Amino acid sequence: MRAPRPSxxxxxxxxxxxxxxxxxxxxxxxxxxxxxxxxxxxxxxxxGLLMLLAFRLRDPELFPSWGPLPLGLFDDLVSGQPFGSAMALWTLIYIAIDMIDHRLVWRGFWQDWFIAGGAVTFCLLGMRLFAAPLGAPVTTPVLLQAAVGVALYPLAARIAAGIDERRRRAR
Structure with missing residues (x-):
């Protein structure tokens, strides 16, 4: 008699x-x-970028290096930014974090927070350049958005950790 097939x-x-x-x-x-x-x-x-960074810094092998492309496309369609801006910037950030990972031996939360803060600021400044003419000055709202993004990264990291922990507990 054969053993029953696993469900x-x-x-x-x-x-x-x-x-x-x-x-x-x-x-x-x-x-x-x-x-x-x-x-x-x-x-x-x-x-969306904060959540991508939280998942990437928590689990480096979750997405391949082209993984931010479709997620950036979705963000471009939803946020109203120029088409391709989030796709390009998120992918550049993702590749830069891969390069940082190859250089560092280990990272702690403070380093993750610093990396995420730099990535959010880079992305906001880059999107400002995509959306406005090159001669336009970077104004205070972009810096305020960057400060709020840096301050909210721990919340995004906690949400990503909660989602990952719930998935692991479900096993």
Missing amino acids: KFDAPPTERRRIAVASAAIMVGSLVTLVPLVATVPFLPPF
Whole structure:
């Protein structure tokens, strides 16, 4: 008599599901910019980028190096930024973090926070250059967005850790 086949319902979450959950969390982060919030100065940072950074700095092998392309496309479509700006900048940031990972032996949370802060600032300044003519000065709202983005990175890291911990507990 043969042993019964294992059920698909008893199998642990697969790699595809892990990537899909992280991608969905990043997309939800990009959708935060659609929340109707009345303000005289734009101060919402790119939450999709913060979530991407949180997942990338937590698990370097989650996405391949081209992984930010479709996520940046979604962010471009939702946020109204010029088409391709988030795709290009997120991919450049992702590759730069890969290069940093090859240089550093180990990282702590403070280093992750510093890397994420630099990445958010670079992305906001780059998007400002994409959206405005090259002669336009970088104004205070971009710096305010960068400061809020740096301050909210620990929250994004905690959300990514909670999602990852819940996935691991489900095994």
